[in-house]
Amino acid sequence: MRARMALWCAGVQVELVDISLRAKPAALLAVSPKGTVPVLHCAEGLVLEESLAIMRWALGQRDPQGWLLQADQPEQLKLVHCNDSDFKHWLDRYKYAERYPEFGVDYYREQAIACLIVELEQRLTATPYLGGQTPCLSDVAIFPFVRQFAAVDAAWFAQDLWPATRAWLEGWLQSSLFKTVMDKNLATRPLHD
Numbered sequence: 001m002r003a004r005m006a007l008w009c010a011g012v013q014v015e016l017v018d019i020s021l022r023a024k025p026a027a028l029l030a031v032s033p034k035g036t037v038p039v040l041h042c043a044e045g046l047v048l049e050e051s052l053a054i055m056r057w058a059l060g061q062r063d064p065q066g067w068l069l070q071a072d073q074p075e076q077l078k079l080v081h082c083n084d085s086d087f088k089h090w091l092d093r094y095k096y097a098e099r100y101p102e103f104g105v106d107y108y109r110e111q112a113i114a115c116l117i118v119e120l121e122q123r124l125t126a127t128p129y130l131g132g133q134t135p136c137l138s139d140v141a142i143f144p145f146v147r148q149f150a151a152v153d154a155a156w157f158a159q160d161l162w163p164a165t166r167a168w169l170e171g172w173l174q175s176s177l178f179k180t181v182m183d184k185n186l187a188t189r190p191l192h193d
Helices: 002-010 026-031 051-061 074-095 105-126 137-152 163-173 176-181 184-188
Strands: none
Touching: 002 051, 002 137, 002 176, 051 137, 074 105, 074 137, 105 137, 105 163, 137 163
16 A cells, blocks of 8 residues: 555556455566565566665655655654554554464554554654655655554544544544555556556
């Protein structure tokens, strides 16, 4: 999702191919032997196998909304790193608590909250976006994971515990950018006209 959002924002034309990870096609494995998605295979032979790398590459081509302006600030790098490492770790356990019986779902949720959600709430109480007054790479890189976190127990997340984070998430969910890249028909046409 975050790679698609950056590609669309940058106006980079790509052919989207839906992949079933249960039946990985030979063409995917030929390009990327690790067989994970997303993968961006450029005409000149460049292969990017991580969504964050795809985001940075796309916005390096063209960044009309200035998402990269804040991207290399230490606090922004720290936020994205925390999201992609610690938060993702606890999010997976929260989403699939039955696979990790060492602790209960509430424990995993609390760990996820402690490592990122508290920080997001503090930032988003002060400014509308993670980098300040306008969206930046951090917002788009982190929002899909907060979306997953909120969906695990939507009734719990809807409580008044994290109002700024909920408002920020809702803003992204209602954005035309998100709605466009989530269109199921998008995979059959170029990502951007």
